[in-house]
Amino acid sequence: MTNSIPFLRTTIGKKMLVGLSGLGFAFFLLTHMAGNLLLLVGPEAYNEYSYKLTSTKLIYLAEAGLVLMFALHVFLTIQLTAANRAARKTPYERGAGGPKRTSFVAKTLILSGLVLLVFTILHLITFKYGTVYTVTYGTTEMRDLYTLVVEKFREPGYVAWYVFAMLILGAHLSHGVSASLQSLGLTTVRNCTAKKIGWAFAALVTIGFIIQPLYLFFSGGAS
Amino acid sequence: MSETLNLKLKVWRQKNARDEGKLVDYTLEGVSTHASFLEMLDVLNEKLIKQGDEPVAFDHDCREGICGSCGVMINGAAHGAQLGTATCQLHMRHFKDGDTIVVEPFRARAFPVVKDLMVNRTAFDRIIAAGGFISVNTGSAPEANNLPVGRETAEAAFDSAACIGCGACVAACKNASAMLFVGAKVSHLAHLPQGQPERFRRVTAMVAQMDSEKFGSCTNTGACEAACPKEIKLTNIAQLNRELLRASLCR
Numbered sequence: 256m257t258n259s260i261p262f263l264r265t266t267i268g269k270k271m272l273v274g275l276s277g278l279g280f281a282f283f284l285l286t287h288m289a290g291n292l293l294l295l296v297g298p299e300a301y302n303e304y305s306y307k308l309t310s311t312k313l314i315y316l317a318e319a320g321l322v323l324m325f326a327l328h329v330f331l332t333i334q335l336t337a338a339n340r341a342a343r344k345t346p347y348e349r350g351a352g353g354p355k356r357t358s359f360v361a362k363t364l365i366l367s368g369l370v371l372l373v374f375t376i377l378h379l380i381t382f383k384y385g386t387v388y389t390v391t392y393g394t395t396e397m398r399d400l401y402t403l404v405v406e407k408f409r410e411p412g413y414v415a416w417y418v419f420a421m422l423i424l425g426a427h428l429s430h431g432v433s434a435s436l437q438s439l440g441l442t443t444v445r446n447c448t449a450k451k452i453g454w455a456f457a458a459l460v461t462i463g464f465i466i467q468p469l470y471l472f473f474s475g476g477a478s
Numbered sequence: 479m480s481e482t483l484n485l486k487l488k489v490w491r492q493k494n495a496r497d498e499g500k501l502v503d504y505t506l507e508g509v510s511t512h513a514s515f516l517e518m519l520d521v522l523n524e525k526l527i528k529q530g531d532e533p534v535a536f537d538h539d540c541r542e543g544i545c546g547s548c549g550v551m552i553n554g555a556a557h558g559a560q561l562g563t564a565t566c567q568l569h570m571r572h573f574k575d576g577d578t579i580v581v582e583p584f585r586a587r588a589f590p591v592v593k594d595l596m597v598n599r600t601a602f603d604r605i606i607a608a609g610g611f612i613s614v615n616t617g618s619a620p621e622a623n624n625l626p627v628g629r630e631t632a633e634a635a636f637d638s639a640a641c642i643g644c645g646a647c648v649a650a651c652k653n654a655s656a657m658l659f660v661g662a663k664v665s666h667l668a669h670l671p672q673g674q675p676e677r678f679r680r681v682t683a684m685v686a687q688m689d690s691e692k693f694g695s696c697t698n699t700g701a702c703e704a705a706c707p708k709e710i711k712l713t714n715i716a717q718l719n720r721e722l723l724r725a726s727l728c729r
């Protein structure tokens with residue numbers, strides 16, 4: 256008789272769920288970033304987009320999916336990290352230097368993740384559940400999210416924190432995306448392709464997110 | 479380049495599994511640059527024995543880089559800073575006169591210290607016993623040419639089979655994960671026709687054993703790959719992940 260553990264209870268199964276939920280969320284971030292580029296176009300384009308997005312019923316399904324993925328990702332990584340810490344009781348006197356040193360970003364993914372967890376909660380409070388301004392285009396009255404965003408992105412402190420959080424996001428994605436591909440077993444022979452995909456993706460999303468506050472801060476935004 | 483070195487050593491001394499253990503300072507003069515790291519420890523031990531002190535216990539056997547017995551942390555790096563090198567094959571010419579060298583045992587909850595630099599790696603043996611084998615009838619040696627194996631496949635299997643089970647991957651990993659070792663063993667047999675009958679049972683049982691030995695999980699930092707004296711690649715871990723997924727879906 257061979258012993259076995261149900262797949263999703265093995266550390267490998269859990270890692271796959273972490274990878275899948277992470278990739279799912281990363282894909283959402285790409286669409287989120289792309290949609291928000293409308294901030295650079297102007298208030299009407301952005302508000303109409305956000306109105307269309309939030310007035311379909313499908314949004315509830317998408318939101319539920321996102322919350323589920325996020326919760327799963329956070330819960331499993333915290334659980335795995337606790338087990339990983341417990342796997343070495345006595346720390347080393349010295350860390351490896353030279354060619355055997357490992358990347359700081361890769362080693363601190365849990366910390367960048369925790370910063371992002373805090374950011375995400377604050378982000379929802381600030382925008383999704385923030386002040387509701389309204390505006391009317393033609394005959395439709397809708398939420399004027401643009402004004403709220405511009406208001407926030409005029410505060411230097413807020414912009415600094417936002418840009419900082421996006422750089423942390425970039426770091427998280429730069430290891431997270433390729434690591435997820437690896438956990439899902441999608442790397443063969445060489446894993447440098449996965450690394451390149453991860454870096455490119457991280458750079459795209461991070462730069463896309465960072466130019467928005469910077470543009471609005473320096474241009475003052477349209478009113 | 480000088481032919482001999484004077485070194486300051488900080489070596490982990492621990493009487494037994496229950497002892498707390500601590501780093502002890504030693505100085506060693508006139509170490510030949512041609513000596514291996516283990517021979518340097520031999521010289522230290524001779525000196526300690528002459529002084530009436532307890533010699534430093536460390537694991538070793540072949541001293542040719544092929545058995546997987548040796549292995550210590552040298553200045554924080556498993557098997558030392560040289561890539562693709564086991565401790566026994568690491569030569570003192572890589573150090574400089576006057577260097578301070580910190581020597582610690584491989585550390586993991588699954589690898590308890592037996593004494594000084596010696597750790598108990600039988601967790602690896604139990605993982606192998608769980609499924610890292612093929613079942614064959616003994617007595618009649620099969621005709622080798624009955625089972626043709628393509629060259630690429632044979633090479634891939636051999637690359638994985640190069641793992642000597644030293645445990646440096648576990649020691650170097652911040653999570654003390656055994657994924658590279660298990661990945662190498664699973665990939666090795668998964669490539670070969672002889673490994674097919676037990677393919678799914680093997681990976682399931684080995685992973686179950688690995689998890690129950692309380693190794694950590696993989697966070698893909700690549701510390702294991704860098705530490706491995708046999709340069710086992712991270713893609714072995716991806717293959718292990720695929721094998722387990724397939725086994726779970728197909729059983």
Ligand code: SF4
Pocket residue numbers: 640641642643644645646647648658659662702705706707708709710
């Ligand atoms: S994978 Fe490399 S480091 Fe790990 S046990 Fe095998 S030979 Fe040693």
Ligand code: FES
Pocket residue numbers: 537538539540541542543544545546547548549564565566567642
């Ligand atoms: S003593 Fe055999 S590999 Fe080092």
